[in-house]
Amino acid sequence: MAKKRKKTAVSRRPNRRWRWLAVGIAVLLAGVALFSIRYESFASLYDAEYVGSETCGECHAPTYEAWDRSPHANMTRRPTAASVVGNFQDYEWALPTAARISATDTLPAARMYQQDGDYYMALRQPDSTEFVPFKVEYVIGYQYRQVYLTREPGGVLRRLPLQWSTELQDYFPYWNFQEQSTPYLHDLWAQMETANSAWNLFCARCHTTKLQILDANLEATVADVTWVDDGIACEACHGPGSHHVSYFESNYVNRVAAFVNGRLRDQPIAYIVNPIKQTKGEATSVCARCHGPDVQMSTMEIYRTYEPGYSAEGRVNDLSPYFQQLPLEPGRDSFTVEVYDDGDPKGIAMVFRSFVESECYIQDEVRCYDCHDPHNNKAERVPGILQPSEASNNYCLRCHQELESQLVEHTGHEPGTEGSFCYDCHMPKEILSLVTGVPRYTRTHLMSSMPDPENSVTFGLANAPNACTACHADQTPAWAVEQMVEMGLVE
Structure with missing residues (x-):
């Protein structure tokens, strides 16, 4: 007799798996829809408040720490042993010989000292032996020069006429050096009476974050001014962050939504500006x-x-x-806005203008932060702003790949030598800066320009410099023209 087989129970697990899978897909679709709605909702909102850089640092610690060491972060500070770079050890500054026009001008024009933990710059009154002390309330900058501000009764932070040059390791009369004029003592005093010497009414907007002028007068002797952060902080570039903070702190769903929109959909992050987007x-x-x-x-x-x-x-x-x-008209419009006779930018304020004039900006997607790190805009102990890739052509070759195998033919120089790097010829040091008390030249950002020694022949080297004779200083512009003809770069 045949044995009866036992009936085995049919497993229901596969059905349950499919059910959970369907639920998961539904949740995912709902989530995507929800995230889409969230993205649309915050694209049109702009009533956020500023929260300050320390709040940003709670979530963005590595970026905050890099920024905290940068000149942007440390542009505007209270005077301390760590922030003051000028000599305040009972230091005396004298007028140059050409500015000594009275019997008392052989005396020091200024004295810098400390008293009870505070810093003072005392200026001698014209035709007098008396000094007037000014307490330093803020210091501005520290890399190339340092500006000193004193607070007046009306609330104005007045810029003092002497600034510290890190290159000279001495004080210098900033405005006289810009104008190439003689720094008479009466002129130094007059510089504190001009409207633009009221720092918190004019200059502070670019040296602080979220500056607000609550009250002021036309004479620039009254100033009720507030700001959120000393220096150029996170929200100066990323915009006010209160909605961004509350959005991410409210629940984890919003964080997932931001990840989906930012990483997978390449959309802006919620309630904050990200220039990359x-x-x-x-x-x-x-x-x-x-x-x-x-x-x-x-x-x-x-x-x-x-x-x-x-x-x-x-x-x-x-x-x-x-x-x-x-208009790019030859001549000097102000102490930092100046143009060479051939129409190329010359003054230090023209660096940005030279950049937007270049074909690299006009035709391509080249942006400032491709070369400059905005969170650590000048690395410690490294001169200049460029990242370490300065000593290579890697950045330029990302677009100009065809030149990598033609470097010698294109540049006329052996790889790795001066003249073989793109910036040697296309970004020569032609922009003049007088802001440090010493004339110094920085690179033009007119990157698409060719060295043009023909203009140097026409206008003279001083009025139209070129990259060739900047290196080959023993040669003439006419020689440079011949070399470029031989290389086939000009006819």
Whole structure:
């Protein structure tokens, strides 16, 4: 007799797996839809408050620490042993011989000293032996020069006329050096009466974060001014962060939503400006507001009201229509806005203008932060702003790959030698800076330009320098023209 087989129970697990899978897919789809709604909702909002850089540092610690060491972070500080670079050890500064026009001018013009933990700059009154002490309330900068501010009864932070040059290791009369004029003692005093010496009414907007002028008068003797952060802090470039903070702190779902939108959908992060996610003009506007003289000098109201982020109309501010407002006319418009006779930028404020004039900016997506790290804009103990890739052509070759195998033919120099790097010829040191008390030249950012010794022949080297004779100083512009003809670079 055949044995009966036992009936075995049919497993229901596969059905349960499919059920959970369906639920998971539904949740995922709902999540994607939810995240999409969240993204749309914060694209049009702009009523956030500033929270300060320390709040940003709670979540963005590595970036915050790098920024905290940078000149941006340490631009505006209270005077301490760590922040003051000038000599305040009972130091005396004398007028140069050409400025001594009275019997008392052989005496020191200024004395710098410390008293009860405070720092003072005392200026001698003209035609007198009496000194007037000014207590230093803030110091501005520290790398190339340092500015000293004193507070007046009306609230104005007045810029003192002598600044410290790190290169000279001495004080120098800043405005006289810019104007190449004689620093008479009465002129030093007069410099503290001009409107633009009221630092917190004029200069402070680019040296602080979220500056607000609550009260002022036309004479620039009254100033009720506040700001959120000393120096150029996170929100100076990323916009006000209160909604960004509350959005991420409210629940973990929002963090997942931000990850999905930011990493998978390449969308902006919630309620904050990230230049990488912006258009070229919008992203570059963050730098242009302070580094672009065209915006400041031709469109002052926009310069004063611009904030990175979403405007009241629901769009990101874009200053690019104002990047090239000033005419490039040969001559000196101000102490930092100057143009060579051949039309190339010369003054230190023209670095940004030279950048937006270049084909690299116009035709391509080259942006400031491709070469400059905004969170650590000048590495410690390394001169200049460029990252360590300065001693290579790697960045340029990302677009100009065809030149990598033709380097000698293209440059006329052996690889690794001066003249073989792209910036030697296309970014020569032609921009003049007088802000440190010593004339110094920095690289033009007119990257698409060719060395043009023909202009040097026409206008003279001083009025139209070229990269060739900058290195080959023993040769003439005419020789440089011949070399370029031989290389087939000009006809």
